[in-house]
Amino acid sequence: MSTKPAIETVSASTSLADASLEQIYTEILGRIGEDPTRDGLLSTPKRVAKSFDFLTRGYHQSIEDVLHEALFDVDYDEMVIVKDIEFFSMCEHHMIPFFGKAHVAYVPNGKVVGLSKIPRIVDVFARRLQVQERLTQEVAEAINEAVHPQGVGVVIEAQHLCMMMRGVEKQGSSTVTSSMLGVFKSQLQTRNEFLSLVRRS
Numbered sequence: 474m475s476t477k478p479a480i481e482t483v484s485a486s487t488s489l490a491d492a493s494l495e496q497i498y499t500e501i502l503g504r505i506g507e508d509p510t511r512d513g514l515l516s517t518p519k520r521v522a523k524s525f526d527f528l529t530r531g532y533h534q535s536i537e538d539v540l541h542e543a544l545f546d547v548d549y550d551e552m553v554i555v556k557d558i559e560f561f562s563m564c565e566h567h568m569i570p571f572f573g574k575a576h577v578a579y580v581p582n583g584k585v586v587g588l589s590k591i592p593r594i595v596d597v598f599a600r601r602l603q604v605q606e607r608l609t610q611e612v613a614e615a616i617n618e619a620v621h622p623q624g625v626g627v628v629i630e631a632q633h634l635c636m637m638m639r640g641v642e643k644q645g646s647s648t649v650t651s652s653m654l655g656v657f658k659s660q661l662q663t664r665n666e667f668l669s670l671v672r673r674s
Contacts, residue, residue, distance in 0.1 A: 531600030573631030624655025
């Protein structure tokens with residue numbers, strides 16, 4: 474006679490605060506009508522918990538750690554742009570992914586940052602529960618505070634699965650947000666130069 478393996482769920486004596494992610498996902502599977510003990514789902518709670526830790530790892534990262542020894546004194550005062558930075562994040566309203574590309578520019582003021590660090594800054598904030606508007610602002614403000622440039626510009630283009638898979642179900646829609654600081658906000662010519670360069674393929 475076969476016996477089903479024991480599945481650890483959230484019991485009445487265990488508060489949600491004390492339950493592991495694995496236990497919580499096991500509970501969710503049961504509540505949606507699934508059998509957590511069937512072969513295809515036996516390891517699913519563990520895999521999802523591990524995946525969720527990865528997708529939200531930005532909560533355990535800091536800009537200081539990312540930029541460690543990556544600021545350099547350089548006499549350069551023209552615009553620096555890193556465009557088409559792919560990112561993945563999760564909408565904080567439905568915990569469904571949104572994804573797209575970030576375009577980041579700054580005008581140095583005596584210091585430049587290692588180019589690979591800019592995509593890493595985007596990832597720090599993208600790997601948290603987010604709304605696109607706040608993500609855009611956080612990236613701009615982090616670079617502004619770390620590098621103290623003459624200005625920072627950030628444009629993010631994204632598709633939201635919460636709009637594509639549910640709700641209005643508009644698969645072709647995309648959302649564009651921007652944050653302009655310093656000369657990107659005060660000087661129309663600088664802002665237009667940035668937007669023009671971003672639009673080029």
